[in-house]
Amino acid sequence: MYMKSNDSRLEREVETASLRRQDLLCLFFYYCGISRIRNLVFRLRRMPIVRILAFHDVPYCQIRCFREKLEFVQKATNVISLDDIFAGRMSLEKINIVITFDDGYRSWLDTICPILRDLDLNATFFISSGHIGLREHEERDFLLKNLKSNRQSSGSLTAEGLRRLAEEGFAIGGHTCNHINMAEIDDINKLHYEVQKDKEELERISKTSLKYFAYPFGYHFNANIDLVGVLKKSGYQGAVTLVPGLITAGTDSFFLHRDLVNASMPMSAFKARLLGNYDAVMYVRKILRI
Numbered sequence: 001m002y003m004k005s006n007d008s009r010l011e012r013e014v015e016t017a018s019l020r021r022q023d024l025l026c027l028f029f030y031y032c033g034i035s036r037i038r039n040l041v042f043r044l045r046r047m048p049i050v051r052i053l054a055f056h057d058v059p060y061c062q063i064r065c066f067r068e069k070l071e072f073v074q075k076a077t078n079v080i081s082l083d084d085i086f087a088g089r090m091s092l093e094k095i096n097i098v099i100t101f102d103d104g105y106r107s108w109l110d111t112i113c114p115i116l117r118d119l120d121l122n123a124t125f126f127i128s129s130g131h132i133g134l135r136e137h138e139e140r141d142f143l144l145k146n147l148k149s150n151r152q153s154s155g156s157l158t159a160e161g162l163r164r165l166a167e168e169g170f171a172i173g174g175h176t177c178n179h180i181n182m183a184e185i186d187d188i189n190k191l192h193y194e195v196q197k198d199k200e201e202l203e204r205i206s207k208t209s210l211k212y213f214a215y216p217f218g219y220h221f222n223a224n225i226d227l228v229g230v231l232k233k234s235g236y237q238g239a240v241t242l243v244p245g246l247i248t249a250g251t252d253s254f255f256l257h258r259d260l261v262n263a264s265m266p267m268s269a270f271k272a273r274l275l276g277n278y279d280a281v282m283y284v285r286k287i288l289r290i
Contacts, residue, residue, distance in 0.1 A: 030272035048090035050247040066263035104131040107154035126214035129201040166206035183219035218242025
């Protein structure tokens with residue numbers, strides 16, 4: 001359990017520190033109304049607007065920031081599931097948002113699940129089964145070696161925590177056993193093992209059937225191996241990347257766009273990304289070949 005702090009100044013410092021240079025251009029397009037104009041065009045053409053958000057861990061000091069963001073999502077958008085996308089159950093009046101989380105953290109059960117339930121929002125949790133039930137020093141090694149991260153986390157999600165998430169009605173998705181970089185693996189048998197073993201273990205613990213997968217690090221292309229073929233062989237119906245963007249009727253079900261966000265980012269930057277202004281940033285980067 002986290003050490004609780006009532007210091008709201010710390011939360012404000014976290015938000016301020018997280019404003020990145022790339023968000024400045026995103027905010028510029030936001031205040032220029034670029035996304036509002038584009039989204040209005042989609043509505044007039046009766047085309048649903050769909051975006052998938054990707055969160056990870058949410059430390060205790062960021063709970064207030066996280067809840068504020070989800071309250072905005074609840075008020076301003078139509079929150080749907082990945083199943084809704086494939087079934088065509090989407091609003092034509094509001095932006096449709098899918099909420100997802102990656103890796104497998106204790107904060108999901110301790111803080112995130114209660115907030116989601118309180119706001120009546122659904123979400124999908126993509127989990128690396130090798131990250132489940134690790135002790136503190138084991139998780140630290142796993143994060144450093146497999147996630148290439150030396151940040152302190154809220155801890156590893158337990159098997160019981162995973163079961164409870166599933167029992168609460170949240171969707172569980174695959175993320176490979178050891179959070180491997182699928183773009184760098186040349187051994188197809190290893191890839192099959194990482195994907196299939198992870199799926200089997202998560203289904204065994206959660207007692208649910210997994211339909212969707214999230215590429216670790218967002219790397220969705222391997223020059224030598226058909227990753228989609230590997231996923232289909234394991235029974236997956238779709239997969240999400242970390243490539244920002246709008247999902248349309250023509251988006252490949254195994255290359256679904258997803259916008260990376262976090263609880264600590266300033267609210268203005270979060271709104272700008274939610275409404276699609278980072279798409280304009282990517283377009284400018286492409287034009288300038290950055």
